[in-house]
Amino acid sequence: MDFEEWEPYYARILEDFGFSREEDERSAKVLDAKLGGDRIPLDALARVLLNQPVTVAGNAPGLGGELERLTKVVVAADEATSVLLKGGRVPQVLVTDLDGDVRDQIEANRRGAIAVVHAHGDNVAAVETWAPRFEGRTVATTQSRPFGRVYNFGGFTDGDRGVFLADAMAARSIRLVGFDFDNPNPKDAPAEVKKRKLDWAYILIESLMAERLEFALSRKRGR
Numbered sequence: 001m002d003f004e005e006w007e008p009y010y011a012r013i014l015e016d017f018g019f020s021r022e023e024d025e026r027s028a029k030v031l032d033a034k035l036g037g038d039r040i041p042l043d044a045l046a047r048v049l050l051n052q053p054v055t056v057a058g059n060a061p062g063l064g065g066e067l068e069r070l071t072k073v074v075v076a077a078d079e080a081t082s083v084l085l086k087g088g089r090v091p092q093v094l095v096t097d098l099d100g101d102v103r104d105q106i107e108a109n110r111r112g113a114i115a116v117v118h119a120h121g122d123n124v125a126a127v128e129t130w131a132p133r134f135e136g137r138t139v140a141t142t143q144s145r146p147f148g149r150v151y152n153f154g155g156f157t158d159g160d161r162g163v164f165l166a167d168a169m170a171a172r173s174i175r176l177v178g179f180d181f182d183n184p185n186p187k188d189a190p191a192e193v194k195k196r197k198l199d200w201a202y203i204l205i206e207s208l209m210a211e212r213l214e215f216a217l218s219r220k221r222g223r
Contacts, residue, residue: 001164001208002136003145009207013200014154017193021144023121028142032150034131037109037138039149045114045139048092049073049169056166057084057091058069059161064128065179071175075166076115080178081105095162098126102133109136116141116165118158119150128163138172154208160201167208176205204207 014021055071057063057080067087076084076091079100084091090111096102097118109115116139119127139151141161146152155161159179164172181202195204 001168003152006152007145007156009154009156009204013143016196016200020121023124024119024142024144027121027127028120028140028144028147028150029140030124031117031127031140032148034119034127035134035140036132036137037115037134037136040114040137040139042139042151043085044137045093045116046169048114049075049166049171050136050171051172051176053173054171054181056159056162056174056177057088058180059083060160060178060183062180066177067068069175073171075162076108077162077178078105081108081113083178084108088162093162093165095158095165097123097158098130099123102126102130106130106133106135109134109138112136114139116161118142118161154204155181156204157197157201160204160208163205164208175213 009062047121053071054073056074059079060098063080063083074091076094077098080102081091081094082101085104085108085124090108090203091113093114093116095116096105099119115139118141120143135149135152140149141151153164155164169214181198
């Protein structure tokens with residue numbers, strides 16, 4: 001999803017939560033300056049996901065019981081990285097806005113996971129603290145207008161941004177595990193705000209999957 005398609009959703013999210021576009025943009029500039037590791041080009045990221053069956057692992061409490069459903073290629077959403085590491089899996093890609101156990105994310109990045117690190121207006125302090133500590137392959141993202149080496153693939157929460165990333169990199173299929181749109185993780189507070197974020201995640205994923213289905217049907221009709 002290019003930014004022109006994403007921006008109407010973004011404008012509605014800003015209005016719904018009272019977020020500041022200016023603060024999002026400021027955080028993205030800090031991330032661009034601070035992010036460590038090997039800042040890889042998009043074609044290097046695409047080679048990992050292109051035409052692959054991809055699992056996006058969310059951080060619902062039941063994720064630990066779903067690890068057998070993972071495909072070979074996994075995109076982990078933030079704290080799901082910790083669950084995967086405990087289960088003996090290093091994700092190929094992790095998507096994080098630097099909450100959760102960032103040390104686990106840095107370790108997964110050191111062990112080969114591409115870290116797609118996200119900036120938004122509420123995580124400037126975390127960006128300043130943690131972004132320089134990544135040592136492996138990294139990519140910077142923003143939810144506002146992309147620039148230079150800071151990208152925007154669409155999506156709002158870590159989980160749905162993982163889905164949008166897999167779609168943008170032309171994954172053959174996308175499987176969701178560890179997603180619960182109705183019940184926020186008890187660790188996420190305040191619960192009412194997290195629930196609204198999950199509502200947006202559901203809306204965004206549903207819209208994206210509808211677009212993928214329409215694209216597949218149009219290709220089939222065109223044959």
